[in-house]
Amino acid sequence: GENVEQHPSTLSVQEGDSAVIKCTYSDSASNYFPWYKQELGKRPQLIIDIRSNVGEKKDQRIAVTLNKTAKHFSLHITETQPEDSAVYFCAASGSGGYQKVTFGTGTKLQVIP
Amino acid sequence: EPEVTQTPSHQVTQMGQEVILRCVPISNHLYFYWYRQILGQKVEFLVSFYNNEISEKSEIFDDQFSVERPDGSNFTLKIRSTKLEDSAMYFCASSERSGRYEQYFGPGTRLTVT
Numbered sequence: 429g430e431n432v433e434q435h436p437s438t439l440s441v442q443e444g445d446s447a448v449i450k451c452t453y454s455d456s457a458s459n460y461f462p463w464y465k466q467e468l469g470k471r472p473q474l475i476i477d478i479r480s481n482v483g484e485k486k487d488q489r490i491a492v493t494l495n496k497t498a499k500h501f502s503l504h505i506t507e508t509q510p511e512d513s514a515v516y517f518c519a520a521s522g523s524g525g526y527q528k529v530t531f532g533t534g535t536k537l538q539v540i541p
Numbered sequence: 542e543p544e545v546t547q548t549p550s551h552q553v554t555q556m557g558q559e560v561i562l563r564c565v566p567i568s569n570h571l572y573f574y575w576y577r578q579i580l581g582q583k584v585e586f587l588v589s590f591y592n593n594e595i596s597e598k599s600e601i602f603d604d605q606f607s608v609e610r611p612d613g614s615n616f617t618l619k620i621r622s623t624k625l626e627d628s629a630m631y632f633c634a635s636s637e638r639s640g641r642y643e644q645y646f647g648p649g650t651r652l653t654v655t
Contacts (some may be wrong), residue, residue, distance in 0.1 A: 462644075471648050472646050473644055474645070477643065517583065528574070530586065531586075
């Protein structure tokens with residue numbers, strides 16, 4: 429089955445700096461890669477996703493890149509703000525509407541004001 | 542904006558007891574899922590459900606677990622005989638028809654087994 433590795437496990441950045449979280453996946457059939465933000469005690473919330481026919485996607489301060497050959501994908505947050513502090517999970521999923529999402533181990537991001 | 546809802550928010554039960562966790566998916570969604578998250582760990586897939594049957598399940602989802610869609614709105618997860626290691630946050634999620642991949646998560650039910 430799919431295995432998603434994520435690093436770093438913790439990341440501290442100064443407010444205004446950029447943060448980068450990297451993930452690798454094992455199943456070449458995976459073609460959908462969502463990123464979730466989870467605040468303490470809350471539900472995972474989708475912040476951005478990318479499909480395998482796209483190499484990069486950007487939404488305001490957040491961007492994701494995907495390298496299908498290397499099975500790598502990354503999340504980039506620019507101009508970080510204290511409210512970006514949370515746990516971020518990368519994930520991978522196969523085709524079809526009912527495929528399970530396999531989560532990475534999470535990155536705890538702390539943005540220091 | 543429509544949201545997935547779950548009840549109860551917190552359930553405390555004794556080891557060996559049965560629990561039923563309830564979810565109301567987004568109304569036009571047809572695919573339903575249960576995940577669990579042990580405190581401080583990653584979110585783990587349990588089961589997916591479509592067209593009134595299980596479409597996929599993980600090794601965690603053993604004979605002690607079952608899912609049901611008893612009516613047109615609810616989706617339930619039953620644990621027949623709870624163990625201490627079942628203590629976790631359980632998230633329900635739903636997604637639209639095939640072609641859209643986003644899964645929307647509910648707020649979770651924290652299950653504590655004592």
